[in-house]
Amino acid sequence: MKAGFPFLKEVFNSINTLPEVCSVELRNLAIEHEYAKFDYFAEAGEQVYSIGFVTEGLFRAFYRSSGGDEYNKTFFMPGSFIAPLTALVRGKQNQINLQALIPSRLLIFPYDQFTRLYDRYPELERLVRIVIQQEWAKKEEREIALVTQTARSRYETFLADHPGLEEEIPQYHIASYLGVTPIHLSRIRAEMAGR
């Protein structure tokens, strides 16, 4: 039961130390859930109420355009928060799909109960603020890369940032993350190998 919780506690404490009572409340709030390959934690079109913490496996966040094309925004490795944040924050219908790419496990928290803990544990709110700040900084880097770098150098950055991930998932997921077609990624790979 809640086998992933010690891992969560370890990750949280490395960001901002929480009082023991707060950890206990978090543990009581969490449910642990297992995801098979291709299962969804959240889907576009739904109302959403939860945030998750990845304890095992791998997820992706992707956006599906009206034409049906998919664009991968982020990969989530163990130790990350995973949440349809925009929908939760704005109370709007979710636009972002969160899907397991391999068999995975999450600790899941009801968002309203989680945020209600902020009132009693400012340490938790601080932890969340810090995590979101870091995510904001990552997004800034990615935004700049998308506009100023070529697809090839974004691929090189991806390889450096996600060691080993290339072997675990199909290349079209990586292409989608880079914002190019699988055909073009294939060309880039040919070009990199050829010289």
Next chain:
Amino acid sequence: MKAGFPFLKEVFNSINTLPEVCSVELRNLAIEHEYAKFDYFAEAGEQVYSIGFVTEGLFRAFYRSSGGDEYNKTFFMPGSFIAPLTALVRGKQNQINLQALIPSRLLIFPYDQFTRLYDRYPELERLVRIVIQQEWAKKEEREIALVTQTARSRYETFLADHPGLEEEIPQYHIASYLGVTPIHLSRIRAEMAGR
């Protein structure tokens, strides 16, 4: 003296109500500074120590590539926080230029003293968390738009999101924000007018 402070207080209270003592401390911490057109609040290459709040005018955040090309990330209207957040959070050298596009005014806070207030005023930390969450959501939308939409529809979105701004700044700033050359923006405009 600190003419912009009532405006800051109004904006802050519309996000999360702060205790009066906290407002007083904030006011004591702030210095007000005037910026002429093209003055910088922060420049790439510096160490940075402050966050600002725009009370009048207009700023842009831009990234300058190694080749010297500029890419505009954000425009800051009155009522916004403005800060080189990535550099502040990571303690690294700043990469992002923050520049006034018209004569402007900021309320400026030393970042370390501002964040130290979080310990005594969780309400302030909550306010910051909420603001950053909203900014994160905006960045998500922008990221998706950059990858999935054509330059023309990004321009249409820009016009809807920034009413009136087009008349205030040169078009090359808008082009840069859209991630295209001024030449191409001109083509888009011709195409939109022609039909």
Next chain:
DNA sequence: CGGGCTCATTAACATGGGTTAAGAGGGCTC
């Protein structure tokens, strides 16, 4: 072992947007 899958590669062609260059219009200053 043969027939479908899925995924990656390759080629031919199409297109969005970059680059270079030239010119036009508006607003300065002297």
Next chain:
DNA sequence: GAGCCCTCTTAACCCATGTTAATGAGCCCG
């Protein structure tokens, strides 16, 4: 009013990347 600078536009050409289509490799399953 002449010259100058800054901004925007237009045109010609070029390249990165998308699209469509065909081929091949690996794999699963009956």
